[in-house]
Amino acid sequence: MKYVIIGGDASGMSAAMQITRGSEDSNEIITLERGQYYSYGQCGLPYVISGQVESTEDVIARPVEVFREKYGIDARIHHNVTEIDEKKQMVKGIETISGKPFQIEYDKLLIATGVSPVQPDWEGIKLDGILSMKDIPDTKEILNYIDHHQPETVTIAGGGFIGLELAENFKEIGKNVRIIQRSNQLMNPIDYDMAELIHKEAEEKGVELIFEESVQSFSGDHHVNAVVTDQNKYPTDMVLINVGVKPNTELVSRADFHLGSKGEMIVNSYMETNIPNIYAAGDCASHYNRVKQLNDFVPLGTTANKQGMIAGMNMVGQHRAFQGIVGTSILKFLDLDIGRTGLSEKETKQLNIPYDTVKVETNAIAGYYKKGQKITVKIVYEKQSKRLLGGQVIGVKGVDKRIDVLATALYHNMTTEQLLNLDLSYAPPYNGVWDPIQQAARKTL
Structure with missing residues (x-):
């Protein structure tokens, strides 16, 4: 064979x-x-880019x-x-x-x-210093450009997963970072009310956010020196394109x-x-x-x-079926962890599913153990049956734990009451006596 x-x-x-x-x-x-x-x-x-991973060979x-x-x-x-x-x-x-x-x-x-990566047909897109990141050669090209041209301002077209990761790592090496996003929020897969937490983090850490503007072209002789949108012109020394795949x-x-x-x-x-x-x-x-x-x-x-x-x-004849996804992902952006799984409120509307939502902001761990460990949990559920449809979690600690519990609950088609009944781990450095996702689940009953 x-x-x-x-x-x-x-x-x-x-x-x-x-x-x-x-x-x-x-x-x-x-x-x-x-x-x-x-x-x-x-x-x-x-x-x-930031040296947190030493070399492309390491991946x-x-x-x-x-x-x-x-x-x-x-x-x-x-x-x-x-x-x-x-x-x-x-x-x-x-x-x-x-x-x-x-x-x-x-x-x-x-x-x-x-x-x-999607490469839009923008005027000037072939200028030096306009790059994308998908593979090892792309990464080497970006590193080479940084070494030879020492850009001070980096503009990222697109505020999705890779765009935010690039923004974080360019900030890590001391660059001025700007993100231009065609829609009104970063991270379109999550709901706007949760995305506002990301916007706040970006602004506090000095990442410039430009919303509801569309990139039209780039200017420069051989090297890019500005991004032109449908509303403004932004000086820049380097551009990373991240508008989808x-x-x-x-x-x-x-x-x-x-x-x-x-x-x-x-x-x-x-x-x-x-x-x-x-x-x-x-x-x-x-x-x-x-x-x-x-x-x-x-x-x-x-x-x-x-x-x-x-x-x-x-x-090779070993029959095995793929059991499907529930749409789980997680992202680190500056000091925030951002997780999502299942359906967002936007997706639920598009599917015409009668739904409701609950959002809680609480402590990721016992409130008396360490201060400032806040976490925000939003769950989406079917209105009548209380079947869990999705969840989004943003915070500085414990997001991965919560999003994986929600993903497991979605895989098993659980209701919010069943989520509340789960026997989850507790000790002050890790949790409160009521886990944040169970605090959210209680509000649905």
Whole structure:
């Protein structure tokens, strides 16, 4: 059996490792990566800017040589797949270093091509100093620009996850940071009343926030010197673009493959596409949302690894279904931790679900143990049944604990009363006698 995997990062290599464990030695596994790096933690890259992670090499989990020498995987680099011939069961592409074409037949194929940053068609976007962060080469380019040009003011276009992480790490190295956001808030996946806590933190720490303005163009001779929006012009020495990502699915035919609204490949719970013997997993694939009971697109490393493992198991006949996501994420921004899971109030409205919300601000730990450990919890629940629909938690301590409890409750379709009945841990350094999420749950009864 010949297994071919397009993509050498989280989902692709999770699948490859699962295939090596579950298949015979005579089987052939070929992985095709268009870059030069395999299996690395993209989420750690913003912290290389500030030196909290010392080097881009530190985020590499396994170098390509390990896959080749230890596991017998034919792991190739600089192999860009440009076409899939599903009738002949063959992939075609270009070796980007030599420029030579290649074609490889397969018995089973996994598409694990991930996502790329959206690059808007803004005038002047090709000027030096306008960069994005997605992979190791991007990060090295940013570090090189900082070293050679010593920018004082950095403008970030987009206030999502990566935008806030970049803002924090540029502040860490003493830069003036500005975020320009087209909407009226940072972190669009959470509700505005919770986002206000993030805005306050940004302003207190000296991050300039520009809302409800759209970037139009950039000015400068060779290097960027200003960002032009639909309302103002802002001097800057460097720009980071963070306005979203798109699935890398250009290599598949829209006429043949089922794709979602964002361009993601639609898969079933076994990671199968609508084409026989072709699977997809990770950031380029759909993610079934257990709360929405619909396919969703929430590209995260945790999901990519799970889907890759499950794809690999199914490719070798070990039937295992992906159980779906509930939309859980967490982010550190300056001195705040920001967590969310399930549906926001905005999403619940869009789905026409009758709902109500509760929000509490309280102590993350026993109030007498340490002062100032405040935490804000918002839960969204179905009005009649009291079924939990989602939660958002922001604070300086204990956010991860609370958001994971809420995620577990969502996975098991729990009500707010059942949430209140949970036997959660307590000691003054960690909690009060009533956990903050249970304080919120009490207000729903």
